[in-house]
Amino acid sequence: MDLKTLTYLVVGASFVLYIAIAIWAKAASTGEFYVAGKGVHPVLNGMATGADWMSAASFISMAGLIAFLGYGGSVYLMGWTGGYVLLAMLLAPYLRKYGKFTVPEFIGDRYYSSAARIVAVVCLIFISFTYVAGQMRGVGIVFARFLEVDLVTGLLIGMGIVFIYAVLGGMKGVTYTQVAQYCVLILAYTVPAVFIAFQLTGNPLPQLAFGSTVSEGNAGGGTYMLDALNKIVLDLGFLEYTAGGKSMIDIFAITAALMVGTAGLPHVIVRFFTVPNVKDARSSAGWALVFIALLYTVAPAVGAMARYNLTTTIQTGEVGSPDGNLAVADVPEWMTRWQSTGLIDWDDVNGDGHIQYYNHKTAKGQELEAQYGWKHSDKPKFSGELMVDNDIMVLANPEIAKLPNWVIALVAAGGIAAALSTAAGLLLVISSSISHDLLKGVMIPDMSEKAELLAGRIGAAVAIIIAGYLGANPPGFVAQVVAFAFGLAASSLFPVIIMGIFSKKINREGAIAGMLTGLVFTMGYILYFKGVFITPMAENIPANWLFGISPEGIGFVGMILNFAVAFAVSKVTGEPPEHIQNLVEDIRTPRGSGIAHDH
Amino acid sequence: MSDPNKSGVAYWKATLKLIMTCLVVWFIASFGLGILLVEPMNSIQIAGFHMGFWFAQQGSIYVFLVLIFYYAWKMNKLDEEFDVQED
Numbered sequence: 001m002d003l004k005t006l007t008y009l010v011v012g013a014s015f016v017l018y019i020a021i022a023i024w025a026k027a028a029s030t031g032e033f034y035v036a037g038k039g040v041h042p043v044l045n046g047m048a049t050g051a052d053w054m055s056a057a058s059f060i061s062m063a064g065l066i067a068f069l070g071y072g073g074s075v076y077l078m079g080w081t082g083g084y085v086l087l088a089m090l091l092a093p094y095l096r097k098y099g100k101f102t103v104p105e106f107i108g109d110r111y112y113s114s115a116a117r118i119v120a121v122v123c124l125i126f127i128s129f130t131y132v133a134g135q136m137r138g139v140g141i142v143f144a145r146f147l148e149v150d151l152v153t154g155l156l157i158g159m160g161i162v163f164i165y166a167v168l169g170g171m172k173g174v175t176y177t178q179v180a181q182y183c184v185l186i187l188a189y190t191v192p193a194v195f196i197a198f199q200l201t202g203n204p205l206p207q208l209a210f211g212s213t214v215s216e217g218n219a220g221g222g223t224y225m226l227d228a229l230n231k232i233v234l235d236l237g238f239l240e241y242t243a244g245g246k247s248m249i250d251i252f253a254i255t256a257a258l259m260v261g262t263a264g265l266p267h268v269i270v271r272f273f274t275v276p277n278v279k280d281a282r283s284s285a286g287w288a289l290v291f292i293a294l295l296y297t298v299a300p301a302v303g304a305m306a307r308y309n310l311t312t313t314i315q316t317g318e319v320g321s322p323d324g325n326l327a328v329a330d331v332p333e334w335m336t337r338w339q340s341t342g343l344i345d346w347d348d349v350n351g352d353g354h355i356q357y358y359n360h361k362t363a364k365g366q367e368l369e370a371q372y373g374w375k376h377s378d379k380p381k382f383s384g385e386l387m388v389d390n391d392i393m394v395l396a397n398p399e400i401a402k403l404p405n406w407v408i409a410l411v412a413a414g415g416i417a418a419a420l421s422t423a424a425g426l427l428l429v430i431s432s433s434i435s436h437d438l439l440k441g442v443m444i445p446d447m448s449e450k451a452e453l454l455a456g457r458i459g460a461a462v463a464i465i466i467a468g469y470l471g472a473n474p475p476g477f478v479a480q481v482v483a484f485a486f487g488l489a490a491s492s493l494f495p496v497i498i499m500g501i502f503s504k505k506i507n508r509e510g511a512i513a514g515m516l517t518g519l520v521f522t523m524g525y526i527l528y529f530k531g532v533f534i535t536p537m538a539e540n541i542p543a544n545w546l547f548g549i550s551p552e553g554i555g556f557v558g559m560i561l562n563f564a565v566a567f568a569v570s571k572v573t574g575e576p577p578e579h580i581q582n583l584v585e586d587i588r589t590p591r592g593s594g595i596a597h598d599h
Numbered sequence: 600m601s602d603p604n605k606s607g608v609a610y611w612k613a614t615l616k617l618i619m620t621c622l623v624v625w626f627i628a629s630f631g632l633g634i635l636l637v638e639p640m641n642s643i644q645i646a647g648f649h650m651g652f653w654f655a656q657q658g659s660i661y662v663f664l665v666l667i668f669y670y671a672w673k674m675n676k677l678d679e680e681f682d683v684q685e686d
Binding site for chain 2: 282297
């Protein structure tokens, strides 16, 4: 069977599975629509959280990003896992005990203020749409590359699938499809990684393989892979793989902002509203991290191995020797196949019949050019005579490792599963914040449950259409706004939730002032350097940054400002009313979580 | 417990102590060994891994995992000890 038919079959089968689950798990009440009736087993919830959390970016782009950043890529690994420790200990059990439906609802109740609730809804919608646009784009791209349909058709199919199970099934449908999607995506990610690890080092466990020696028969056989990789990238003028890169303070701030941002993302937090009790909320965060760690500990191995394979494919022998580089006539088949997608390209500028891959921007690279007559291409993203996009590291992995066609088909289904599961989770928090927080909570408090459920479904449908539109016509800033989503979550939502639980003294005025300060500062800083809607006001380079912290890490500073302002303002404006202090007291102890709250 | 308020205060104190202990470990495993001390840690090599690099890309994640399950187990014990567990 040819690859295309096989891919259609595998992806099609996964869709049938998702839709079957959606029909089985149709939501009948608002409780089921918003929080799956609070009846999800903690292990299954952990799995669903994993799928919810791991987006198209985690699946397709992260390993490639790490491959080119080396040690600098650690910020994503630590940042996007360490947040779960905060979530498990500081948020999940308490918000589960509080026992309602949405994050803005908690903020509104704890700070006895509709204004605080509305500010939270605005943050939530901005964060979630930013994120979802990238997911829809991911769906479209996977369709376009593997199934050879155009981007818009791919998007429409993706929207249709999400529409069926998010609108029909609500949180209940989304939860159980996410469980299935997790299985698809983790299989698709780890199978090629295991094969590559075994081929390169003889150790099938990727987590250990990248610390092992390269097997004889491969380039650099007998030495530790990371040592061999360090040596060759240094020889070619790149940064050392296992050290260096960004400044220490920037790595610190970015890691902290990503951790705190993770713990403040509404679509992640809300997953812990779906388990039966406080005890389950605690362990479920642990299970979520188990399932996430399965991918996140494999990703750095995939990154390092892919970088090694790529570099030794091009630099086949001694640097500078006439036959030390891949001949243009000998490029492997996968390179030719992926050239048409624009993810990899080469240009024999110096006309020696070979491809050189080196960093021409460094002194070392210029030395190589002077010494061996190498010449670099001036086209964007080229290093020497080669251009490689981050994304190819995962997408082309099965072909680089010469794996059978069914593995390639599986990777396509995995990429789509990762994008769809995250998109659905995001769309759901958007729709529930509109129907539950804005309509029912603020505008039409006497709305019937049936009407609210319908509003939730319409909200989800409208959100899908907007997300699809953003996916098809991405505003130029999609790639840049990831910093936005995490920065905003870290500097606005996370601190007010934490203070709402761990302090009885923070009042309405303090919370609103804190949220707005964090929000305005973080947004302002990112706009100043990245200029999302405006032209940047200063060049985005370390010399211009505050304390040397890049826009990606500034949410950490925003968070500190939020805490400081909230404490100061609360200090001068008096304590919150007694019933609020009692509410805080109540959410701190698990007893009574099973009692039905009236909604 | 005779005085529910008093046991509530003691429960909360014990909870905060546990969280602080866990967060100190959390900080050391990631920000400490993987970032602030990455250079001295990198001079230690086990198999093909420089330890600073390993903590930043592998070790910290394993520590996080153990921490959450330890916390969950310990909290459940505290709930029972102070008689505030779910009914």
